[in-house]
Amino acid sequence: MALTFYNTLTRRQEPFEPLKPGRVGMYGCGPTVYQLPHLGNYRSFLFFDLVHRYLVWKGYTVDAVMNLTDVDDKTINGALAAGISLADYTAPVAQAFFEDLRTLGVREASVYPRATERIPQMIELIGTLLERGHAYEVGGSVYFDVASWPEYGKLSRVDLAAVREGAGLQERERQAVDPDELGKRDPRDFALWKAAKPADRAVGAVWSTPWGEGRPGWHIECSAMGMAELGETFDIHLGGEDLIFPHHEDEIAQSEAATGKPFVRYWLHVKHLVIDGEKMSKSLGNFVTLRDLLEEGHSPAAIRYLLLGAHHRKELNFTRAGLADAREALRRLQDFEATLAHHPAAEDAAPTRLGEVAARALAEFEAAMDDDLNVAAALAALFTFVRESNSVLHSAGPLRAEELAAARRSLERIDEVLGVLRLARESARVGEDLAAWVEERIEARQAARARRDFQAADAIRAELAAAGIVVEDTPHGPRWKRA
RNA sequence: GGCGCCGUAGCCAAGUGGUAAGGCAGAGGUCUGCAAAACCUCGAUUCGGCGGUUCGAAUCCGCCCGGCGCCUCCA
Missing domain, CATH: 3.40.50.620 (HUPs)
Known part of the structure; x- marks a missing residue:
């Protein structure tokens, strides 16, 4: 290349x-x-x-x-x-x-x-x-x-x-x-x-x-x-x-x-x-x-994503709406990262095309960047990677550990250049006390769900939401993140 | 006035001769106790306009329209 x-x-x-x-x-x-x-x-x-x-x-x-x-x-x-x-x-x-x-x-x-x-x-x-x-x-x-x-x-x-x-x-x-x-x-x-x-x-x-x-x-x-x-x-x-x-x-x-x-x-x-x-x-x-934008509540990662997302030889029009779009796009990447992290692995899992998808994403990302640092095209390769991987993850049970590792590696490698996920991780970090409390509440909610007391479960979810925590139920158990 | 850049879907944005990437927003569906996330499907017969070159043009040429930058403060 x-x-x-x-x-x-x-x-x-x-x-x-x-x-x-x-x-x-x-x-x-x-x-x-x-x-x-x-x-x-x-x-x-x-x-x-x-x-x-x-x-x-x-x-x-x-x-x-x-x-x-x-x-x-x-x-x-x-x-x-x-x-x-x-x-x-x-x-x-x-x-x-x-x-x-x-x-x-x-x-x-x-x-x-x-x-x-x-x-x-x-x-x-x-x-x-x-x-x-x-x-x-x-x-x-x-x-x-x-x-x-x-x-x-x-x-x-x-x-x-x-x-x-x-x-x-x-x-x-x-x-x-x-x-x-x-x-x-x-x-x-x-x-x-x-x-x-x-x-x-x-x-x-x-x-x-x-x-x-x-x-x-x-x-x-x-x-x-x-x-x-x-x-x-x-x-x-x-x-x-x-x-x-x-x-x-x-x-x-x-x-x-x-x-x-x-x-x-x-x-x-x-x-x-x-x-x-x-x-x-x-x-x-x-x-x-x-600092204006941070005071308005925008995250550094979204700002970085926005400013980096367009080709450097093209004018970039700054708008608050564009920043909101950037935030949503970034959120998709973060959710993908979390999905990869939480997906279970199993020794005897059947092979999928995830490994191949991950390898191709990296190659396409590099080809785009080699072409005069075409970040917009590189991002397209990244999102294709996300969609195709999600498609596999969505329909599969436990996957081979090496396939999951390959996907995580590709994402990590791409972010070494973009630097947006690691930046987002920093602002998503929560204190140990809060995390312990969230875990406790989620356990209580799971117990309520198990006895089909959905009113109680939803109340706990609302309680967490009020604290800025979003709970998502997946086939592999609940997971949570900062809103 | 001189030099240069840009105009692609509601918004953002790739693509510089071979038949329109990707993201956001939107609609429908699947999954879910409900959500969320995710997945599937749908959206430009068309790339500011008009001509021209070509078998073929968003891509090349000409003209026009619109926007922007630099011409000793400037990232």
């Missing part, structure tokens, strides 16, 4: 072959820690998680790097407004971000470098660009000289003439020129280093360099951190589609101009999460946060 990715750089789907056999270096643009990420941001962070998990699943050793941008206009302005240092301002946001990642069951990356911890690497990289004539210094700020790099634009394929005119800006915005942009020789040039301003000094966002005090530009962060962690050329770089231009374009230019080597081999981009037909974004104010 060959894994393929759609590569933004070539605009084609291509077989994935890492630089070093068996080992993959991947980098994802992480959050700017001035405010908690919203659900759209998490779509891309969950995509990072999906790629990470799937590469591990395929047997690769993965060096997964996600940066935290903790110095930029927004963090500096935020710290200034709060009257505290940059570090004090960003630390709690970063902490909350990591909490959110845990909530969503994101596999931990190998390293989460912070921009402020990698300043020397940035300074060194800028120094190299200056030496090589791809950058110039004006008044303590350093800019990348786009004209010196003919390949500029190869990722985004933007029309450089259009960029020159700043066509996307409103007239008013065009006049409100950022002082950092004033010294540029060419409008396409971008800041590698910004000379210190009073606000920077007030919050401690100042570092000294051979060309004066200041702080790094945004694009240089990712180049410096990516190359520091993964080498001058690495395999995969991913992020939201809005980063293609200028962020990733600039990363390529400054990295390749400095090293003379290809920067990244596969560029993967995630389409936006939209809400009410528009991109979810902080500037539009139409965003929903993970």
Whole structure:
């Protein structure tokens, strides 16, 4: 089975072959820690998680790097407004971000470098660009000289003439020129280093360099951190589609101009999460946060399922109804997992096609994922597995232990990539005291049923329901779960 | 204005030349003391519209309609 990715750089789907056999270096643009990420941001962070998990699943050793941008206009302005240092301002946001990642069951990356911890690497990289004539210094700020790099634009394929005119800006915005942009020789040039301003000094966002005090530009962060962690050329770089231009374009230019080597081999981009037909974004104010949804009572597993369930190169429209659908679909998977766990085995059971169904599910799941991580198709394979297995389980008595084990293994293996069942299990967990009480009530109910006192049995069921517990009677005895 | 993406059942969503996956919701049935879960059956003669290419098109081409993104804040 060959894994393929759609590569933004070539605009084609291509077989994935890492630089070093068996080992993959991947980098994802992480959050700017001035405010908690919203659900759209998490779509891309969950995509990072999906790629990470799937590469591990395929047997690769993965060096997964996600940066935290903790110095930029927004963090500096935020710290200034709060009257505290940059570090004090960003630390709690970063902490909350990591909490959110845990909530969503994101596999931990190998390293989460912070921009402020990698300043020397940035300074060194800028120094190299200056030496090589791809950058110039004006008044303590350093800019990348786009004209010196003919390949500029190869990722985004933007029309450089259009960029020159700043066509996307409103007239008013065009006049409100950022002082950092004033010294540029060419409008396409971008800041590698910004000379210190009073606000920077007030919050401690100042570092000294051979060309004066200041702080790094945004694009240089990712180049410096990516190359520091993964080498001058690495395999995969991913992020939201809005980063293609200028962020990733600039990363390529400054990295390749400095090293003379290809920067990244596969560029993967995630389409936006939209809400009410528009991109979810902080500037539009139409965003929903993970914490909002949790407060509304939605489960992390359902949110994860929803955000992961659509193909990453397609827009995903966020709605509460969609989240409810996700919850129901997930519930079906959970019920299937429980059915497999509770189904009795017997030595002398007749063989069924369950083992074959389980094997085919895994193969189809892998084929779908190999095809540019087609999660929607992979989920179809999973649900076909569920339906066909349920059909066998429904009509059979005890089954061969190895068949049941094969089915459980396939489900477990698939969930190693999706990570939704294990996440659901966490929130479905009940305390020992509650579990003991439920068991006791169920025994009482069984006794009532045995003497055909259905009124008493139903009363107990209602009692359990009031406590959020659902009882289901199966041919193999009652089982219960959290509602 | 430039570049690019999307439009598939009530909703979500795969499928990019060979005759429409999957999920949710809905209807009927089976099972059940009743439920729940599960299973079975039913739903697009059709893929925004109109032309064209082809033996054959949701898939390729053209035009049109509608929606969205990027064009130096942005996941």
